[in-house]
Amino acid sequence: MRYANGWQAKCDVCGREAEDISATLKVCARCVRERFEDARPYIEAAHASIRGRYGLPARAPKDSKGVRCGACGNDCHIPEGEKGFCGVVENIGGKLVRKFGTSDRGLLTCYYDPLPTNCVPAEFCAGSSGAGYPKWCRTPRGDIGYYNLSIFMGSCTYSCLFCQNFSFRELTVEGKPAMTAVELAEKANKSVGCACYFGGDPASQMPFVIESARLMHEAAKRENRILRVCLETNLSMELQSLKQFGELSMNSGGGIKADLKCWSSEILCALSGIEHRAAYDNFKWLGRRHHERSEVPFARASTLLVPGYVDEGEIRALASFIADLDPTIPYSLLAFHPLYYMDDMPYTKRKDAERFVRICEEEGLQKVRVGNSWLLC
Numbered sequence: 217m218r219y220a221n222g223w224q225a226k227c228d229v230c231g232r233e234a235e236d237i238s239a240t241l242k243v244c245a246r247c248v249r250e251r252f253e254d255a256r257p258y259i260e261a262a263h264a265s266i267r268g269r270y271g272l273p274a275r276a277p278k279d280s281k282g283v284r285c286g287a288c289g290n291d292c293h294i295p296e297g298e299k300g301f302c303g304v305v306e307n308i309g310g311k312l313v314r315k316f317g318t319s320d321r322g323l324l325t326c327y328y329d330p331l332p333t334n335c336v337p338a339e340f341c342a343g344s345s346g347a348g349y350p351k352w353c354r355t356p357r358g359d360i361g362y363y364n365l366s367i368f369m370g371s372c373t374y375s376c377l378f379c380q381n382f383s384f385r386e387l388t389v390e391g392k393p394a395m396t397a398v399e400l401a402e403k404a405n406k407s408v409g410c411a412c413y414f415g416g417d418p419a420s421q422m423p424f425v426i427e428s429a430r431l432m433h434e435a436a437k438r439e440n441r442i443l444r445v446c447l448e449t450n451l452s453m454e455l456q457s458l459k460q461f462g463e464l465s466m467n468s469g470g471g472i473k474a475d476l477k478c479w480s481s482e483i484l485c486a487l488s489g490i491e492h493r494a495a496y497d498n499f500k501w502l503g504r505r506h507h508e509r510s511e512v513p514f515a516r517a518s519t520l521l522v523p524g525y526v527d528e529g530e531i532r533a534l535a536s537f538i539a540d541l542d543p544t545i546p547y548s549l550l551a552f553h554p555l556y557y558m559d560d561m562p563y564t565k566r567k568d569a570e571r572f573v574r575i576c577e578e579e580g581l582q583k584v585r586v587g588n589s590w591l592l593c
Contacts, residue, residue, distance in 0.1 A: 335364070365410070480530065522561070
């Protein structure tokens with residue numbers, strides 16, 4: 217229904233109407249938190265409908281007779297003939313088959329992005345800011361004249377209704393283009409200052425991410441040149457994979473940016489379709505290692521300010537969580553852009569973003585910024 221002040225949707229649980237209620241979800245944030253069992257059928261229906269269009273399971277499969285994957289927090293137990301939540305792992309003849317994301321073969325696209333880039337933690341990374349010069353970058357202003365090898369992974373372990381890079385789903389469905397770890401590593405040539413895996417999400421293809429990053433890192437060491445390897449991720453991979461990539465990132469001057477969607481499990485389920493907290497457990501490990509390389513922040517975090525759902529309570533809890541680990545961890549708040557299955561929602565208001573920055577500072581964080589302020593209204 218259209219009102220004078222814009223589009224408004226109705227919560228089918230409490231009946232409230234507001235512009236910050238998703239018409240796809242059909243439930244408001246308050247009912248998600250306070251009446252979750254009433255809200256659950258609407259949440260599950262929304263995700264099932266969307267994922268069904270891509271041939272993906274509505275929820276992480278938990279078949280007691282299925283084959284366990286265990287590569288991420290979804291901990292899928294996949295029935296014979298079906299896929300895991302990410303869509304790149306299948307049970308074929310009673311055996312787990314990883315079609316993509318093996319140590320040899322990944323599902324992805326990549327391109328060269330001139331440095332400095334517009335990546336979320338650019339203000340803090342060596343290649344764009346000059347942090348850690350001369351050990352970790354080539355000039356006091358960063359790697360001017362060099363490139364970031366941007367690696368867009370074609371699968372994901374979440375199912376975010378607000379996905380800002382939803383084109384990765386076409387790669388998941390089509391199963392192409394694929395590339396070997398050697399082929400990708402060769403693209404990190406002498407003109408490349410950093411390589412960043414994002415997507416989609418790297419968490420869904422960590423064996424490939426680790427192997428290709430290792431090959432890049434070793435080639436750069438042999439040639440005595442700087443090459444940082446970085447990760448932008450929902451951080452849902454199993455911890456050992458995070459640790460393996462973390463060593464490569466730490467030793468190369470790179471960093472790991474965690475996209476922490478929200479704090480409450482109920483809102484996370486509504487917005488992203490998952491029911492685990494692997495990301496927060498993994499971030500504790502990341503935060504504990506942050507102090508080891510103070511000149512270039514190792515741990516980084518961001519949160520998309522989805523109107524109505526990612527509110528003051530969510531931001532305060534996230535800020536407190538991060539600050540308790542290390543108050544110097546950079547935190548980027550991102551303005552929401554109506555897109556994908558939340559394209560009926562409003563943009564983030566400037567006054568809300570500014571208030572959230574103050575809240576983060578009140579909780580003790582020292583490096584807080586709005587990463588894309590031009591989108592604020």
